Structures are given as C-alpha cells and as structure tokens.
Amino acid sequence: MSLPQQQSRDYYERAVKVIPGGVNSPVRAFRAVGGDPLFIRDAQGAHITDADGREYVDYVGSWGPMILGHRPAVVVDALRRSLERGTSFGAPTDLEVEMAELLCDLIPSLEMVRMVNSGTEACMTALRLARGATGRDVVIKFNGCYHGHSDSLLVAAGSGVATFGISGSPGVPDDIARCTVSIEYNDLDILQQTIQQIGADKVAAVILEPVAGNMGLVVPQEGYLQAVRDLCTQHGIVLIFDEVMTGFRVALGGAQERFGITPDLSTYSKVIGGGLPVGAFGGRADLMEQLAPSGPVYQAGTLSGNPLAMAAGLATIHHLRETNPYPRLEQLGQRWMDGMRRVTAEAGVASSIDGCGSMVGMYFHPGPVRNYTEVQAADTELFQRYFRGMLAAGYYLAPSAFEAGFISVEHTDALIDATIEAAGQVLKEVA
Numbered sequence: 001m002s003l004p005q006q007q008s009r010d011y012y013e014r015a016v017k018v019i020p021g022g023v024n025s026p027v028r029a030f031r032a033v034g035g036d037p038l039f040i041r042d043a044q045g046a047h048i049t050d051a052d053g054r055e056y057v058d059y060v061g062s063w064g065p066m067i068l069g070h071r072p073a074v075v076v077d078a079l080r081r082s083l084e085r086g087t088s089f090g091a092p093t094d095l096e097v098e099m100a101e102l103l104c105d106l107i108p109s110l111e112m113v114r115m116v117n118s119g120t121e122a123c124m125t126a127l128r129l130a131r132g133a134t135g136r137d138v139v140i141k142f143n144g145c146y147h148g149h150s151d152s153l154l155v156a157a158g159s160g161v162a163t164f165g166i167s168g169s170p171g172v173p174d175d176i177a178r179c180t181v182s183i184e185y186n187d188l189d190i191l192q193q194t195i196q197q198i199g200a201d202k203v204a205a206v207i208l209e210p211v212a213g214n215m216g217l218v219v220p221q222e223g224y225l226q227a228v229r230d231l232c233t234q235h236g237i238v239l240i241f242d243e244v245m246t247g248f249r250v251a252l253g254g255a256q257e258r259f260g261i262t263p264d265l266s267t268y269s270k271v272i273g274g275g276l277p278v279g280a281f282g283g284r285a286d287l288m289e290q291l292a293p294s295g296p297v298y299q300a301g302t303l304s305g306n307p308l309a310m311a312a313g314l315a316t317i318h319h320l321r322e323t324n325p326y327p328r329l330e331q332l333g334q335r336w337m338d339g340m341r342r343v344t345a346e347a348g349v350a351s352s353i354d355g356c357g358s359m360v361g362m363y364f365h366p367g368p369v370r371n372y373t374e375v376q377a378a379d380t381e382l383f384q385r386y387f388r389g390m391l392a393a394g395y396y397l398a399p400s401a402f403e404a405g406f407i408s409v410e411h412t413d414a415l416i417d418a419t420i421e422a423a424g425q426v427l428k429e430v431a
Contacts, residue, residue: 007051011039032380032400033387043070045410048396056396057415059360061406063398064213064245065270067329067358068316069410075274078315079308088306095310102317103272103282107253109262113282114291115305119244119269120148122279123207125299126265127152129281130205130238132297133290138198140206142185144215144372144402147207147242147267155180185212186221186370191231200235205265207240210255213404214245215375217361219354225261232264238287244269244279245404248317250357251326258357271320274312325409329358332407335416336360343424349382349431358407375402382431389426395419 016022023029023037030037039051046069048058061067068075082095096115104110116122127139127150139152147153149169155177156168167177181198183190185208195203210225212218232239241263246255248271256263265283272278282288292298333355340362344351352367354360363369364379364386383401390397398405407416 005036005038005050005052008039009036011051012036027398027400027403030399033384035388037399038391038396045069045071046408046412046415054394056391056394057411057419058396059405059407059419060396060398061408062275063270063403064249064359064406065273065275066406066408067249067271067325068274068319069408070275072316072319074319075312075315078274078311082307082311085307087308088303090302093305093307093310095307095314096305099272099280099305099310099314100282102314103268103280106317106321107247107256107266107282109256109264109266109284110282111285112288113280114288114299115310116279116281116299116301117277117303118148118279119242119267120150120279121301122244122267122269122281123147123153123240123242124150126240126267126281127205127207128299129287129290129297130240130265132295133287134204134236134238136202136204137179138203139180140191140194140203141180141182142208142212142372143182144185144218144375145207145209145212145242146214147209147244151176152180153207155182184371184373185218186224188224188227188231191228195231195235195237200237203235203237205238205240206232207242209242209245210259210261211246211250211356211359213359213361214402215372216363216369216378216402217354217356217359217404218369218371218375219356220259221370225259229261229263238265239263240265240267242267245359246356247271248320249406250359252320252324255356271316272313273309274314274316276309276312278309278313323409326357329407329409332411332413332416333358333360335413336407336420339416339420340423343420344427346424347427347431349427350379352378360405360407362405363401378402385430386423386426389430390422393422393426395422 021029041049041051049055100113103113151172154168243254247268251258268280290297337355340353350366352363352365352369364382380401
C-alpha cells in the first residue's frame with residue numbers, strides 16, 4: 001500500500017538543500033527503514049498527523065517525553081500562562097526553584113539539581129563533575145547505551161575488556177576517546193575485570209542507562225544494578241544513572257525508584273520538559289557543590305531553566321503526581337507485550353519482546369536479548385518490512401530496529417488491541 005506522502009516529499013526535497021541530510025537529527029531521515037521521512041503537521045492525544053493529513057497511532061511520543069500524550073490541556077494551559085510573563089530572561093525565576101524543589105522531593109538521590117537544556121548537556125556535565133570531584137579521568141560506559149553526542153561519550157568499544165574506546169565519529173580526537181572504556185551491558189564480570197585492569201584509582205565514573213532504551217529496549221538482569229552500585233561504592237567511583245528516558249517514565253521516581261538503587265548522580269530530560277527542550281542533572285550535595293559558582297567545575301547556559309520549559313515540565317510532573325497513571329501504564333505495556341508475543345508466534349516469527357512500564361521493545365530475534373552484541377543479531381531487514389507495513393496501516397513506530405517504543409496515558413485498550421491485530425496481519429504478509 002502506497003502512502004499519500006507528496007507534501008512530506010516536497011518538504012524533504014526542500015530540506016536536503018539547506019539541512020544536512022534533510023533532518024536535524026539523524027534517525028529522522030528513515031535511512032534504516034527506507035523511504036523519505038514523514039513531516040508532522042500536528043498531534044493530539046495518542047495520534048500524530050502528517051503534512052498530507054494522514055493520521056497515525058504514535059508509539060514514538062517525541063522519543064519519550066509525551067507520557068501525557070500530545071497537547072495535554074494541563075501543559076498547554078501552563079504554557080499560555082508562562083507566555084504572558086515572557087519567554088526567557090537570562091536570570092533566575094521562581095519556576096526554576098519550584099522545579100528543583102519538586103525534583104529533589106520526588107527523587108531521594110537528588111539533594112541538589114542543576115537545570116540545563118538537553119540530555120546531552122546533562123550527561124556531558126555530569127561526567128565533567130565526576131572527573132573534577134574525583135581527580136580521575138577514566139569513564140566506563142556500556143555498548144549500546146547512548147548518553148548524547150558529547151565527545152567523551154561518542155566512542156565505540158575497544159577490542160576487548162579494559163580496552164579504551166576508539167573514536168565513534170570523525171571529529172572526536174583519539175586522546176578524548178582514550179579516556180572512555182565501553183564494555184558489554186549486563187555483564188558484571190566484565191565490569192569487575194575492567195575496573196581491576198585499569199585501576200580503580202583511575203576510574204572517575206560509571207555511567208549507564210538503568211533500562212537501556214537506545215539499543216531497542218534491554219532491561220537489567222536481576223541484581224545487576226545493585227552489583228554495579230556496590231562496585232562503585234567499594235572503589236570510590238561515581239555512579240551515574242542516565243534517566244533521560246526512564247525518569248518519570250517507568251515510575252514517578254524513575255528507574256532508581258523502580259529498582260531500589262541510589263546512584264551518586266542522575267541525568268534527566270524528556271518528561272521533565274513536558275515536550276519542550278530541557279535537561280537536568282543532580283545528586284549528592286557534596287558533588288553538586290563542586291559546580292560553579294559554588295565550586296571549581298564550570299558549567300553555564302543562557303537558556304538553562306527557561307520559564308517555558310519549566311512551566312511545561314512542572315505541569316507534567318504535578319499531573320503525574322496527582323493522577324498516578326503508572327499502574328494503568330503498566331497494564332497497557334503488559335497488554336502490548338502479551339499481544340505481540342501472541343501474534344509473532346502465530347506468524348512464525350522469532351521475536352524477543354520486553355518492556356518496563358510504558359517503555360516497550362521488540363526484536364526479531366529468538367532471544368533473550370541482554371546486551372548490544374545480541375541486539376545486533378536481530379533481523380533488521382524484517383524490521384524494515386514490518387515498519388513500512390505498520391506505517392501503511394496507520395501506526396507510527398520509531399524508524400529504527402534499535403529504539404524503544406513509548407505508550408502514553410492517551411493510549412487505550414482498544415488502540416493497543418488494534419495495534420496488535422495490525423502487527424499480526426503485517427507480519428503474516430512480510431515475514
């Protein structure tokens with residue numbers, strides 16, 4: 001079935017002449033799934049509408065922040081009120097204080113917090129802070145976990161355990177990449193060996209997604225996060241949870257509430273901006289007080305804590321706190337997983353399907369999928385056909401086999417069931 005995408009195609013032809021690749025973030029280009037990207041005209045609830053007027057059930061949710069669905073009244077009203085005050089002042093506002101107090105109140109590991117403008121900036125600065133506070137240089141990250149595109153994190157794995165990373169992109173100096181080690185996720189033995197071989201007194205931080213959402217969806221093995229916490233405590237290493245995706249998404253207090261683990265620093269974005277650009281990082285006061293102007297570790301940002309983002313984020317978080325949609329989101333996520341397991345089996349398709357609250361993921365792989373090596377064995381060609389079939393049926397999925405999906409409070413049992421039925425039909429046609 002061909003899609004009426006003429007308006008989107010026209011926009012894309014214009015865009016490639018003035019924007020590299022025609023998009024402002026690479027995954028939007030549809031390179032992994034084929035065809036031209038859709039340009040979105042508007043959205044409401046659980047649906048988005050493209051430039052040609054075609055409506056889709058949305059499982060991207062702007063890559064996670066739209067937990068209340070698109071254009072929720074509480075957020076739109078808050079933005080209107082904030083606009084009447086102005087858009088940006090380059091000076092402190094009451095909303096920044098309210099946001100910081102709310103985050104520290106809801107997340108026990110946060111004693112102090114600093115607002116920034118993106119998840120990339122939050123992770124970048126959290127690492128700088130960890131290095132500055134410990135006087136150590138090396139950072140350990142995990143293959144397949146993405147923490148933004150700052151130089152020290154945009155590295156590929158080395159050739160083995162305790163091998164320093166290599167540049168993952170032109171423009172990243174080798175000397176910077178050499179300060180980062182990238183190892184396999186969900187493998188405690190490899191982490192222990194890496195710390196031992198590098199020397200614990202050289203490792204400033206371990207940073208990870210407590211639920212990996214940037215290589216599809218990979219949940220931590222039972223006991224893994226606690227074991228990582230224990231290792232970091234033993235060696236004086238700063239443990240950083242990247243909760244850019246999981247924060248306020250898998251529980252009100254994020255993954256650290258869900259799994260009962262207390263990191264030293266945490267990074268946030270997505271939900272706390274209510275759909276507007278925002279980021280934050282925070283944690284122990286003794287670490288956070290090392291930031292300028294209190295301490296020597298420098299960080300600054302003209303638009304940090306801007307009133308529009310604060311207003312949208314506060315409205316979203318207050319609504320989540322007041323309505324507690326998490327049990328319902330859990331039910332919807334489980335309904336999606338149960339249904340998708342059934343229809344993939346009926347279609348004779350090997351699949352690994354998992355979820356964490358309202359984050360869901362599916363690989364065309366017999367499973368289990370526990371790390372990036374296993375993720376890479378998934379059938380990406382089948383995913384391309386599946387993606388195009390679902391798009392034609394009116395379902396907007398992430399245009400990559402290696403991204404998590406997101407369910408909002410505006411998704412209903414009926415929408416989930418219709419999605420499952422459509423997926424079963426598409427798989428029978430393309431598998």
